[in-house]
Amino acid sequence: MDATFFFERAVQSLDRYKYDKALKYFRRAVEYEPDNPVNHCNMAGILSEMGKYGESNDVLKHIVDRVDPSMTECYFYMANNFANMEDFESAEKALVHYLEHDANGQFLDESEEMMELLSFELERPMKIAKIKSREGFVEHDRARSMLEEGKFTEAIKLLENLVRMHPEFSAAHNNLALAYYYVGRFTDALAAVKQVLAIDPGNLHGLCNLAIFLQHAGEREPLEELVELLEKTVPYHQEHVFKLATTMGVLGRHDSALRHFRRLLKTEAGQADVCLYHYAAVACYNLDRYAEARRFWKQAEKLDPGSDIPKFHMNVLDRIESGLAKDGKMTISYHYHLPFEEQLRQLQRAQAAGYVPERLRNDPLLRSSFFWALRHGDRDTKLQVIQAYGMIGDAEVADSLTELLSDPNEDDYVKNVSVFALRGMGVKGPITALIGGREVAFEKNVYSPNLPVWNAEWQEVIDLAMVRMSTRYDMIQQFDMVTLWVEFLTRAYPAIPKLTKKEGWAGALEYLTAKMHRRTASYQDVARRYGVSITTVSKHAKHIDETCGLREKMDSIFANFGEKL
Structure with a gap:
């Protein structure tokens, strides 16, 4: 038996409205882990539920005086208790302390309601100098929107400035860590999340992010220790449940992920969230529980009938169940999108x-x-x-x-x-x-820095070929066409032939590009599209080929295919 055991017993008692038993179990949890402020907070909460507001405040004061002074939310809880005791002066003092010192603003909306109540009861406005959690609030909100829109580099610039201005702003550090991670800057991501945990060691978002970063870095030992802690964590707030569930899924702990997703699907908001059904389906899929996964994806399809995402994943199940998945089981992401x-x-x-x-x-x-x-x-x-x-x-x-x-x-x-x-x-x-x-x-439109000059007529050949090739060739093929032209000019310079008819040179470039990429092309077809003779295209293609040694290069590459240029 440990603190977690008594915590779970206390929660069960709370569910049955047996407050005396819950209090007893919370007290035992405190005895097992006296330095864990969460255990003390739980005990203060149940005392408040039982109407023992003074005793609740004694516990809360013990937390901020002796256990963890950084738990500023305790002052909000104290303010509630004082208000219930109709000690409005003390409630105001505790609430002001909370607003002026709490950086996270978890109870900001509730605090605004309480401010109205206290102003009414005291018949004067509250005496408050600043609200700490609102410092950088607008900028942080904008950065979060940028992350949701996929504008990661813009969000990084804004968040870097924000954490410089407000180094204790843990939420901004957390989002900065994620932004770094999204763009692949893992070292920076790890440094940012460690800054979060230096500010708030129990920050669940920070711990979850750290676990994902450690997995990416292959740090097995610290990851196992952290995952063991997360496995025991039972969050209360839905936002924290969701974060933990998705994290456990990414870490491959699909049983834990599914357990938390099921909790969320029992809520009214969860039952209307198509993404949650997808997440639960992916967890079941990874546990080889295909029938259950299909049920979740069918529910997702009902909520999002126009989407290809549930259909795609049910087709994956069809292939597995019919034995058509010869290449092995497909990896499916928890994110609600196509691979x-x-x-x-x-x-x-x-x-x-x-x-x-x-x-x-x-x-x-x-x-x-x-x-x-x-x-x-x-x-x-x-x-x-x-x-x-x-x-x-x-x-x-x-x-x-x-x-x-x-x-x-x-x-x-x-x-x-x-x-x-x-x-x-x-x-x-x-x-x-x-x-x-x-x-x-x-410089400008010059594609090669090795040429001392770049004539307008050379550019005209590229421009014409690009226009004619734009809908028929992809960007890499177009790039190879330009590269071939630049190589020809560079090798021939300064004895570059007179470009009397740019259509013939552009057609020759397209013909050679098609051959380089093993596409069907003939001099006749290219000549017709560029409005020149077959002889002109053939002559220019041969000139480019001989200057660049293209045939030898391609014959070497295609030798394995039994082909020649």
């Missing part, structure tokens, strides 16, 4: 159709996946993400690509594609990148 690969495919299909829906453009979870993949994915995944970025093309995306350009460990090809994507987004002026170990400035 990253499926969303990327949807985005690419939308691009091919010439229209990107706002749902895909502004989905914060999809954007978070992109940030993550751009920092930690393999080369091919990064290139896919950069293509997707080109479709979204907002300031947040441009900032993310610009940051990648200065990473000394990043692949030069990925950086060059990023420069190409930034130009496609309309970024003007020079773009600086670390290429080949040295800093390179790409």
